[in-house]
Amino acid sequence: MALEHALLVALREQPASGLELSRRFSRSIGYFWSATHQQIYRVLGRMESDGWVGATTVEQAGRPAKKVYEVTPVGAEVLASWLAEPTGAEPLRSELAVKMRGASFGERAAVLDVVRAELVEHVARLARYEQLTARDYPDPTTLTGLALDQYLVLRGGVLTEQTWVTWLTEYLEAHA
Amino acid sequence: MALEHALLVALREQPASGLELSRRFSRSIGYFWSATHQQIYRVLGRMESDGWVGATTVEQAGRPAKKVYEVTPVGAEVLASWLAEPTGAEPLRSELAVKMRGASFGERAAVLDVVRAELVEHVARLARYEQLTARDYPDPTTLTGLALDQYLVLRGGVLTEQTWVTWLTEYLEAHA
DNA sequence: CACGGCATGTAACAAGTTACATGATTGG
DNA sequence: CCAATCATGTAACTTGTTACATGCCGTG
Numbered sequence: 571m572a573l574e575h576a577l578l579v580a581l582r583e584q585p586a587s588g589l590e591l592s593r594r595f596s597r598s599i600g601y602f603w604s605a606t607h608q609q610i611y612r613v614l615g616r617m618e619s620d621g622w623v624g625a626t627t628v629e630q631a632g633r634p635a636k637k638v639y640e641v642t643p644v645g646a647e648v649l650a651s652w653l654a655e656p657t658g659a660e661p662l663r664s665e666l667a668v669k670m671r672g673a674s675f676g677e678r679a680a681v682l683d684v685v686r687a688e689l690v691e692h693v694a695r696l697a698r699y700e701q702l703t704a705r706d707y708p709d710p711t712t713l714t715g716l717a718l719d720q721y722l723v724l725r726g727g728v729l730t731e732q733t734w735v736t737w738l739t740e741y742l743e744a745h746a
Numbered sequence: 747m748a749l750e751h752a753l754l755v756a757l758r759e760q761p762a763s764g765l766e767l768s769r770r771f772s773r774s775i776g777y778f779w780s781a782t783h784q785q786i787y788r789v790l791g792r793m794e795s796d797g798w799v800g801a802t803t804v805e806q807a808g809r810p811a812k813k814v815y816e817v818t819p820v821g822a823e824v825l826a827s828w829l830a831e832p833t834g835a836e837p838l839r840s841e842l843a844v845k846m847r848g849a850s851f852g853e854r855a856a857v858l859d860v861v862r863a864e865l866v867e868h869v870a871r872l873a874r875y876e877q878l879t880a881r882d883y884p885d886p887t888t889l890t891g892l893a894l895d896q897y898l899v900l901r902g903g904v905l906t907e908q909t910w911v912t913w914l915t916e917y918l919e920a921h922a
Numbered sequence: 923c924a925c926g927g928c929a930t931g932t933a934a935c936a937a938g939t940t941a942c943a944t945g946a947t948t949g950g
Numbered sequence: 951c952c953a954a955t956c957a958t959g960t961a962a963c964t965t966g967t968t969a970c971a972t973g974c975c976g977t978g
Contacts, residue, residue, distance in 0.1 A: 572841045573937080579848035591958055602843035611959060612944065634946045634957050646851065651764065653852030657842050657860055659867055662906065665748045666833050667778035671899045672755035674892045675822065676829030684833055691835055716850045722920055723847045726913045733909045737902045744886075744898055749965080785930060785966065810929050810974045829924055 573613050574622070578641055580590060581623060583716070585640035589616055589699060595616045598720075600725035601699065622648055640646040670741060689738040696731035699724060749789050750798070752779045754817055754825040757799060759892070761816035762789055769871035778876065798824055845884075846917060858921060865914040872907035875900060880893060 579597055580591055591614075592655035594600075617623045622645030625637045641649070666688055673681040707713065707721045754765055756775055767790075768783035770776075793799045798821035801813045817825070842864055849857040883889065883897045 572844055575841075575848070576844045578889050579833060579851065582848070582851045585933075587957075588959090602838050602840050602847070604837035604839060607957095608940085608959080613937095615959090628955090630773065632948065633955090636957065648900070649848065651851035653845050653848055654856035654860070656862035656863055657845060659838065660842065660864075661776070662903070664778050664902070666836065666898050667902055668748055668752045668755055669829050670902075671757070671778070671835065671895050672751070672825065673831055673895050675755065675758045677825035687832055688836075690789070701863035717856050719847050719895055719921060721919050723843050725907075725916065726840075726843055726846075727838070729909045729913050733905050737905050740897050740901065744894060763929075764931090782967075783929095784931080784968085789965095792933090806928090808976065809927090812929065 573603070573609060573619060574671070575652050576605070577610070577613060577617065578645055578652075580624065581639055581641045582646070582649065585638050587628075587636035587638050599726075601645045601695075602723055605607075617645065621645070641668060647684055678745070682742065685738055687739055689735065689742070692731050692734040692738065696728065696735060699731060703728060749779070749781055749785065750793060751825060752781070753786070753793065754787060754821055755796065756817055757817045758825065760813050760824070763804075763814050765811035765812065774900075775855045776825070777871075778899055791820070797821070797833050856888075858918065861917055863913055865911065865918070868904060868907050868910040868914065872904065880905060915920060 577591065588611050589605060592610050595605045601607050604701050618625055621642055623639045624642050625639050629635050635703055669681050669684060703724055710721050713721050752775065753767065754768055764783060764787050768786050771781045794801055799815045800818050801815050804810050804814050805811045845857050845860060879900055887898050889897050895901055
């Protein structure tokens with residue numbers, strides 16, 4: 571389980587309300603960890619009762635009040651010790667790969683369509699990530715600390731999407 | 747949900763018992779879908795009661811009998827129609843990326859060790875996949891049908907592991 | 923007859939998904 | 951006052967993980 575820890579990282583970068591977190595999880599954090607708002611609220615609640623985060627209600631002009639969470643010293647320690655734990659092997663899990671491998675047992679043309687559709691999505695994501703890189707990190711060699719880490723994780727997103735594009739393109743060409 | 751479908755693909759390739767399936771899931775099928783034997787048994791049970799697979803008890807010389815499952819016509823239809831369904835976006839999910847991004851909030855040296863350890867694992871996996879490729883698919887251009895699909899999915903495993911190695915190496919170099 | 927490998931499972935728990943519920947506030 | 955957006959949540963369900971339980975069989 572690691573949504574807790576992803577939330578701790580996000581909140582250490584910048585305290586936020588549940589909705590703000592869920593927006594960040596569909597943007598920058600989303601390219602390496604996904605979560606819906608329901609899950610975020612539930613886990614935030616648990617983290618609050620465990621004393622990992624504290625909440626402050628913040629009034630807003632012309633909008634409902636929000637509960638802004640920030641990491642407590644206890645939460646900071648939990649995060650630091652989790653960061654030092656060895657991470658397991660990260661097994662793969664690709665539904666598309668199952669379909670690719672099973673194509674002989676259905677209509678191959680339909681599977682090729684599914685692959686083509688997913689290729690389009692990955693091309694779009696790659697373009698977005700490359701654009702973000704150009705906009706936010708024009709000169710990566712000068713970065714340090716948090717900014718460097720953020721860049722390097724985005725870099726992983728770019729590499730991952732490039733791999734998808736390469737792979738699916740090869741698959742389609744081999745079946746052309 | 748797709749373990750059902752991964753099992754259908756595996757059983758269409760070759761009928762098998764629960765334990766045999768779980769061995770295949772830690773080998774060839776494991777490079778794109780993972781599952782433990784407990785989960786496999788549970789899902790097989792449900793698939794049997796839904797009529798997607800049928801079981802035959804097979805006696806073995808010098809070993810306990812095993813229950814060999816094979817896909818029924820109903821199961822084959824379920825699989826074929828699932829294969830034609832569009833697959834969703836496949837969100838990323840990498841615990842290591844969370845640690846990489848959060849390194850500023852703990853001991854950076856510890857995170858670098860975690861990354862190094864995982865790099866070693868990915869290097870080993872890559873070597874294994876490349877060896878499998880050389881052994882089983884010495885001449886990929888001649889393949890067709892199921893063998894071609896199996897090759898192409900293994901190819902995805904190779905590309906993925908190469909990406910991991912590239913990424914983690916870049917990360918370590920940037921923090922050297 | 924103890925041990926290790928084969929073979930199948932149960933139970934309890936943790937995590938993630940889907941669908942729905944509630945209420946505040948602004949703009950048209 | 952109605953629709954859209956902001957904001958926070960509940961409930962029910964599905965999936966996946968971890969730890970344990972049971973029994974067969976051959977080898978030493």
